Amino acid sequence: MPGRPDRARIQWSVVAAILLTVTCWMQTRHWSGAAVAQEANKTSERRPLVLDRAPARNIADPNPVFRAIVIDAEHGEVFMANDKESAGTSILVYPTQFPPTNRIMEPRRRIAGPKTDLGMVCGLALSVEHGEMYSVSGETGTLNVYPLDARGNVGPGRQLRGVIPRASAGVFLDVKNDELFITTEHVNRISVYPRTFQQDQEPLRYIQGPTTGLADPHGIYVDSETNEIFVSNHGNWRKTETGEGEVRGPDSLTRTSLGYNIPGRALPLAPSTGKFLPPSITVHSRTASGNAALLRMIQGPHTLLNLPDGLYRDPVSGEIIVANTGDDSVLFFDKDASGDAAPVRVLKGTATKLKGPAGVSIDAKRNELWVASWDGHIAGVFPRTANGNVAPLRVIRTAAESAPLASMGRIGAVAYDPKRKEILAPN
Amino acid sequence: MSYPRISVFAGSANGTASPTRVIEGQDTLQARTSHDISVDSLHDEIAVPNPFAQAILFYSGGAKGDEGPIRIIQGPKTMLNYSDNVTLDPVHREAYVAQLMNDAILVFRSDMGGDVAPVRVIHGPKTKMDRPVRVSVDPVNNLMAVTTIQGVWLFNRTDNGDVAPRWTISGPKTGLGVVFGTRKVIFSPQGKKIIATGRRGGAPTGELFSRAPGSQPFIGIWNYGDNGDVAPWAIMPDTAAYSMDLNAAAKELITVDRGKLVVYRMPELFQ
Numbered sequence: 001m002p003g004r005p006d007r008a009r010i011q012w013s014v015v016a017a018i019l020l021t022v023t024c025w026m027q028t029r030h031w032s033g034a035a036v037a038q039e040a041n042k043t044s045e046r047r048p049l050v051l052d053r054a055p056a057r058n059i060a061d062p063n064p065v066f067r068a069i070v071i072d073a074e075h076g077e078v079f080m081a082n083d084k085e086s087a088g089t090s091i092l093v094y095p096t097q098f099p100p101t102n103r104i105m106e107p108r109r110r111i112a113g114p115k116t117d118l119g120m121v122c123g124l125a126l127s128v129e130h131g132e133m134y135s136v137s138g139e140t141g142t143l144n145v146y147p148l149d150a151r152g153n154v155g156p157g158r159q160l161r162g163v164i165p166r167a168s169a170g171v172f173l174d175v176k177n178d179e180l181f182i183t184t185e186h187v188n189r190i191s192v193y194p195r196t197f198q199q200d201q202e203p204l205r206y207i208q209g210p211t212t213g214l215a216d217p218h219g220i221y222v223d224s225e226t227n228e229i230f231v232s233n234h235g236n237w238r239k240t241e242t243g244e245g246e247v248r249g250p251d252s253l254t255r256t257s258l259g260y261n262i263p264g265r266a267l268p269l270a271p272s273t274g275k276f277l278p279p280s281i282t283v284h285s286r287t288a289s290g291n292a293a294l295l296r297m298i299q300g301p302h303t304l305l306n307l308p309d310g311l312y313r314d315p316v317s318g319e320i321i322v323a324n325t326g327d328d329s330v331l332f333f334d335k336d337a338s339g340d341a342a343p344v345r346v347l348k349g350t351a352t353k354l355k356g357p358a359g360v361s362i363d364a365k366r367n368e369l370w371v372a373s374w375d376g377h378i379a380g381v382f383p384r385t386a387n388g389n390v391a392p393l394r395v396i397r398t399a400a401e402s403a404p405l406a407s408m409g410r411i412g413a414v415a416y417d418p419k420r421k422e423i424l425a426p427n
Numbered sequence: 428m429s430y431p432r433i434s435v436f437a438g439s440a441n442g443t444a445s446p447t448r449v450i451e452g453q454d455t456l457q458a459r460t461s462h463d464i465s466v467d468s469l470h471d472e473i474a475v476p477n478p479f480a481q482a483i484l485f486y487s488g489g490a491k492g493d494e495g496p497i498r499i500i501q502g503p504k505t506m507l508n509y510s511d512n513v514t515l516d517p518v519h520r521e522a523y524v525a526q527l528m529n530d531a532i533l534v535f536r537s538d539m540g541g542d543v544a545p546v547r548v549i550h551g552p553k554t555k556m557d558r559p560v561r562v563s564v565d566p567v568n569n570l571m572a573v574t575t576i577q578g579v580w581l582f583n584r585t586d587n588g589d590v591a592p593r594w595t596i597s598g599p600k601t602g603l604g605v606v607f608g609t610r611k612v613i614f615s616p617q618g619k620k621i622i623a624t625g626r627r628g629g630a631p632t633g634e635l636f637s638r639a640p641g642s643q644p645f646i647g648i649w650n651y652g653d654n655g656d657v658a659p660w661a662i663m664p665d666t667a668a669y670s671m672d673l674n675a676a677a678k679e680l681i682t683v684d685r686g687k688l689v690v691y692r693m694p695e696l697f698q
Contacts, residue, residue, distance in 0.1 A: 186478065
């Protein structure tokens with residue numbers, strides 16, 4: 001009958017309506033009922049719209065880098081910390097002797113994976129005698145111990161948690177006195193623990209306070225013969241209290257080391273103490289404790305120090321060797337250098353291939369200097385007495401020579417500049 | 428962690444791209460691991476914090492190499508204390524800093540350097556701010572957002588003293604809170620959206636990436652006016668971000684995720 005839909009038309013209309021509803025639902029990917037709830041602005045009943053979006057693009061460097069560097073001369077192996085988050089942080093182990101090559105070299109062993117708890121691994125130390133390797137992280141508050149022959153996704157055999165401040169930079173094992181020394185940047189501190197520490201070990205002693213001269217400490221070397229501690233400092237300073245940074249729950253002096261899940265104490269608003277000091281190498285007594293004055297300091301324009309990082313002492317000459325990250329050089333200071341002393345040698349120039357050197361070490365058995373060059377994805381091997389613009393004897397590289405410089409480690413933030421159409425990312 | 432530096436990439440960069448320039452070196456006075464950065468494109472300036480020296484550093488927009496700051500906020504009057512974040516308001520020439528140590532927000536003139544006192548301080552029991560870590564500003568709609576341990580606190584841009592937040596986005600439905608990995612919060616003034624990272628499941632450890640089974644980070648998007656324990660208007664599931672910013676012209680969301688810069692096309696944020 002005209003004006004009255006037949007049964008088939010009604011059925012098709014119903015099917016079409018269902019299809020239309022399903023199609024709309026699939027296109028919008030609303031959770032069931034969300035559209036109605038959102039239209040009515042009933043936020044209590046809201047079910048989120050799901051925007052399951054693939055990235056349009058990524059900017060990342062997948063190649064590992066080298067930061068801390070330590071050598072097991074006895075077994076002919078070099079251990080290097082890779083703290084590049086986009087490459088997956090790791091400890092990479094290579095032979096110290098190999099034919100020169102410009103190709104990417106695969107490590108002999110790699111320690112990496114979630115079980116390792118490496119964090120942003122910054123510092124390394126070794127005990128050949130006890131078959132142990134020690135690592136600290138710029139992110140977590142732990143000191144990890146692994147077997148020297150560890151490989152793969154293995155957990156640390158021992159781990160120091162206790163009151164250790166978060167975010168360490170360097171670690172050094174004083175073999176003679178069986179003690180581990182750790183620097184912590186943000187609380188200007190050197191902590192000392194027995195090598196045989198237990199999980200909740202209290203430090204044996206620590207150096208911290210306004211008269212120590214510590215200002216954003218990084219690399220550390222301990223000379224057990226002269227009883228001196230050498231520390232590189234970037235120069236960012238604020239007044240710290242002795243004990244600051246220790247993780248003691250509600251009794252912690254500040255929230256600095258607590259992580260975000262422990263309230264700690266809120267401090268009253270108070271005058272700032274921060275200031276910029278020139279970069280330095282501070283020298284402390286090995287047995288110093290608390291707010292102890294430093295023994296001497298290398299600091300000033302003649303030193304050429306520029307973001308100094310890894311430190312080592314030449315076992316023959318006693319020279320203090322510094323990876324001078326900020327100007328792509330390695331500086332060598334006289335063993336008794338103090339004040340505004342110029343380096344006695346400088347390893348620098350295009351032939352060296354150094355870009356952002358962060359770690360140094362000496363293979364005393366083979367009379368060779370090793371330099372970890374962060375930005376260039378290489379570790380370079382030089383004669384121990386190298387000077388000036390000299391080429392490395394050989395390099396270990398993790399990226400092709402033509403690859404872009406590493407440039408980003410852990411990216412802390414991002415901003416877009418609409419005027420310049422640029423993306424800015426600080427480390 | 429690399430060393431102190433700001434890497435600058437073309438807005439269209441992709442893959443293993445080289446930075447077009449890098450601001451790095453001792454004279455830049457940066458500290459390792461800056462946790463925030465802000466751009467004032469009206470006045471062509473960049474700001475980053477240096478928590479170790481208790482300073483806010485300003486660079487010219489085109490700075491490169493070992494180029495020092497054009498201005499530094501630092502000194503006893505500033506009351507900066509381990510301040511690892513900064514956000515600029517280009518319209519009103521102000522710099523905002525969340526003070527984790529003091530449960531406070533400090534607001535400075537961004538065109539003045541040296542030992543200057545904040546022009547406003549948001550602090551006190553009425554604010555109910557606990558462990559604030561980042562702050563963002565919408566100068567168009569006069570809003571300020573703060574990420575705290577419990578969620579996102581919204582204030583009027585010009586609030587001062589001991590004031591209650593205008594509204595809060597907090598509670599189990601939100602998945603927000605610094606204990607669940609929330610760090611950066613940003614505004615889309617165009618779309619009147621609030622964007623922040625949260626996490627479903629896992630213990631409140633403060634980490635974005637909990638190892639607990641079923642723990643999933645997400646980016647959540649709320650509308651202006653959303654108040655209380657409110658589920659997001661939209662989510663990007665299984666998406667993590669330590670930090671974020673918007674490219675409004677390209678309708679893109681740019682995030683930082685475990686050492687990578689990740690760019691998403693997100694027109695919904697601007698509608």
